[in-house]
Amino acid sequence: MDLSQDDSFAVRRHGRRSLQALEAMLDAGSPAVRDQQISKTFRRRSKFDVSSRMGVMGRKTPQKDRSHHGCLKEHAPADELFTLVEGYEGLCQEQVSMLKKLIRHASRQDEKFTKTFKVLHELCLEESTWKLAKNLFKDRQESAVQEDIGMDQDGDDAPLVQGILQSDRKIVNELFEKEQAIREAQLVVDWLESGAQDDFENFSENVKFFSDRAVGYENSRHRLMNKSSGVPTGAERSQVTELAQKTCIDCGQAWRAATLEGWRLFHDPNFSGLGPECQRSPVEGNPNRDIWKMVCWNMVQDPRVNTYEKAIYSVLSGNLRGLLPVCRSWVDYLWAYFRTLVDVKVENEIRLKSTIRRSLENLPGEYWEKKRARITDHEERQHFLELGEGEGLDVAMITKRVVENIRSRSHVDFSRIHDTQSVDTNISEEDRQKIEAIDWLVFDVAQRAEAVRQANAVMRTFIALKKLEAAKAVFDKLPPDSMGTPVLPPEDCNAIREYLCIKAYLDAMESFNDWVQHYHHGKPTKPPAPAGGSFTDKVAHEHRLKQYEQEHDRWRHNLLMQTQSTKEHIYNVLLFADGGWMVDQPQEKDEEDMSDDQAIDTAIDPQRVEQMQRLRGLVLPGLTVLLHSVLHSSEQFEECVRLADILASEQHTLYKVFQKAELQRLLQLIRDSSLQLLDQGRGPLGYEQS
Numbered sequence: 001m002d003l004s005q006d007d008s009f010a011v012r013r014h015g016r017r018s019l020q021a022l023e024a025m026l027d028a029g030s031p032a033v034r035d036q037q038i039s040k041t042f043r044r045r046s047k048f049d050v051s052s053r054m055g056v057m058g059r060k061t062p063q064k065d066r067s068h069h070g071c072l073k074e075h076a077p078a079d080e081l082f083t084l085v086e087g088y089e090g091l092c093q094e095q096v097s098m099l100k101k102l103i104r105h106a107s108r109q110d111e112k113f114t115k116t117f118k119v120l121h122e123l124c125l126e127e128s129t130w131k132l133a134k135n136l137f138k139d140r141q142e143s144a145v146q147e148d149i150g151m152d153q154d155g156d157d158a159p160l161v162q163g164i165l166q167s168d169r170k171i172v173n174e175l176f177e178k179e180q181a182i183r184e185a186q187l188v189v190d191w192l193e194s195g196a197q198d199d200f201e202n203f204s205e206n207v208k209f210f211s212d213r214a215v216g217y218e219n220s221r222h223r224l225m226n227k228s229s230g231v232p233t234g235a236e237r238s239q240v241t242e243l244a245q246k247t248c249i250d251c252g253q254a255w256r257a258a259t260l261e262g263w264r265l266f267h268d269p270n271f272s273g274l275g276p277e278c279q280r281s282p283v284e285g286n287p288n289r290d291i292w293k294m295v296c297w298n299m300v301q302d303p304r305v306n307t308y309e310k311a312i313y314s315v316l317s318g319n320l321r322g323l324l325p326v327c328r329s330w331v332d333y334l335w336a337y338f339r340t341l342v343d344v345k346v347e348n349e350i351r352l353k354s355t356i357r358r359s360l361e362n363l364p365g366e367y368w369e370k371k372r373a374r375i376t377d378h379e380e381r382q383h384f385l386e387l388g389e390g391e392g393l394d395v396a397m398i399t400k401r402v403v404e405n406i407r408s409r410s411h412v413d414f415s416r417i418h419d420t421q422s423v424d425t426n427i428s429e430e431d432r433q434k435i436e437a438i439d440w441l442v443f444d445v446a447q448r449a450e451a452v453r454q455a456n457a458v459m460r461t462f463i464a465l466k467k468l469e470a471a472k473a474v475f476d477k478l479p480p481d482s483m484g485t486p487v488l489p490p491e492d493c494n495a496i497r498e499y500l501c502i503k504a505y506l507d508a509m510e511s512f513n514d515w516v517q518h519y520h521h522g523k524p525t526k527p528p529a530p531a532g533g534s535f536t537d538k539v540a541h542e543h544r545l546k547q548y549e550q551e552h553d554r555w556r557h558n559l560l561m562q563t564q565s566t567k568e569h570i571y572n573v574l575l576f577a578d579g580g581w582m583v584d585q586p587q588e589k590d591e592e593d594m595s596d597d598q599a600i601d602t603a604i605d606p607q608r609v610e611q612m613q614r615l616r617g618l619v620l621p622g623l624t625v626l627l628h629s630v631l632h633s634s635e636q637f638e639e640c641v642r643l644a645d646i647l648a649s650e651q652h653t654l655y656k657v658f659q660k661a662e663l664q665r666l667l668q669l670i671r672d673s674s675l676q677l678l679d680q681g682r683g684p685l686g687y688e689q690s
Helices: 007-028 031-048 068-074 078-105 111-152 168-178 180-204 213-224 241-250 254-259 289-300 307-317 320-326 330-353 365-371 378-390 395-407 429-441 445-464 468-477 490-521 535-574 596-601 606-633 637-648 660-679
Strands: none
Touching: 078 111, 111 180, 168 180, 168 330, 180 330, 241 254, 289 307, 307 320, 320 330, 330 365, 330 378, 378 395, 378 429, 395 429, 395 445, 429 445, 429 468, 445 468, 445 490, 445 606, 468 490, 490 535, 490 606, 535 606, 606 637, 606 660, 637 660
16 A cells, blocks of 8 residues: 555645744744744645545635734724733634644654744743733723622622621622632632643543552542642642542542542521522531531641642642642642632631631631741742742842842831830841841842842841841841952942941940940959958958959959950941941942943932931930940040040031930030049049149
8 A cells, every 4th residue: 555645644744844844943933933934834734634635625815914913903902902812812722723733743752843842832831821811801800890880889788697697608709709819819720720620631531440449549549649740639739629539439438538528618508598388408518617627737737647648638728838748840839829828818708707606616827827828948948949940930030029028018117216215135026027038039149239238128127126136137147158249339339338337236236235244244242341240250251352352353354355345346337437337338330331221220229328327317326325335334434535526527427417415415424424534633535634
């Protein structure tokens, strides 16, 4: 038989030639050219279809521009935006369908067709993305229409009547109707699950053939959990719980199928009325869903339970911790977080509005923690970043936004902060989140400068609130190599300068605390004189007195050394080089050589500048008073008087950061030191009297 005369052989042969031609043309690169080449190749191949072989001639009709540009021109008006997105999705579907037909006779292992399979994969992803955009846009359009209708029919909604039982399903339906955010989160979940359903359908058909009923459960669990992909059971991922239950029953595990039923929302239609002739309608769902959920959470804590079995019940009970260990790709993680988010929102609404006449079981605190899970584990964060880089995401921008979002949760108005508040040594949970957020930026050496900038922003707030322990914790997060290379852009130089300013202040306050500890707690106590004691008691007292004098001399020596160290550390702040503490250096840039993006990136942040100026007013006057206290208590009165010269110096202009009342207070303290000099027989400025 001459295969060359066979029609099917001709189709396959021409299909391979077309595929090879397409592979060569796909290097054109742009989406528009890519779409055009795919369409041309498919049209050339279409002469082998049934109609052409039977001699059926088609009438020539004007061809539409089936490309992204053509869709854009056809649906350019703003009111056709939804149709435009739908057209993009349909265009991708056509291209995917064409390519799938072309590659039926090609092997993925064939290096000649690598680019074709890559383009097919990219087109599938693009189609999926447009599908999500279409669904989200459709929901927002419908929400806008409903809001308009609701405004016209304001007051028609029936309020929740006390004493009337409400089913869980009704409560949740009302939640989805009124909360756009929860609807959109569920749309993302549905989108991810629909993408996984096609992959699971072919796989699930073979589960029941893997073993006999005696060991059916172990094999069904093994097959339902695709370990290689890391995806929790396709049943949950694709919303085909019924298929999982059927599989369990077919494998002789009917009891296990029943355990997968407990997540369903309770609904009793008889609450709103009986049927014809007072007939009761069947009740649906699980009225003890809270108890079932608590059992699932307890099971996940059991180390004897298989990891993948834990993941199955974690999906259904909103347990993120039990689900994450089996996630592998960013899609898995995204689905896990959004699925849990929806579960928590639903559970919270049910508990707020449930009319069940019994107390509900308390779920673990981990379930309710800020109504969302947070990625706090160091290794888990690093794993997330590696996944993002593998998918080509802009990890640097993402981590920057994450840190900014966390540190901006509570806005601190620096203008309302006064120096009179006391030092706060406690680190709250919110403070801890801001501190640990810096970890996102220290994994990549290329993000050291951004890590310094974000850490500076967090530490500015902590210093303003006198949360010095929290500021030190942030400082310790930055690796030693965060100072960068000798040649840096001006904005990075100023960030490092600010970092050094903060370091100088933290060192000064730590040295002052050491001085306080030594002065108040290290000072020896003079032994009391014996009242009319014997000769032996007097000798013993003289011995203790001599020992006290030795200890006092040693304490005095150490105090002077600590005073010197503290004085130097405080002066490092007060007399900070090149313009002063928390003052940027001027940025000299050649604006002609800068791009627009660079000009935006290097623009001065007015909020940062304002905070730094406010910090000067909050920190420097108080630090000067502390320095006077150290010197005066150490009887270095002449040094105290010299503070007036330093304040009045035009080189440092420290007097500008003092308010009138603060300056008057400090001058009064300097006056007290001057009086001490007069009591010692010296001049008021410390010089010797003639």
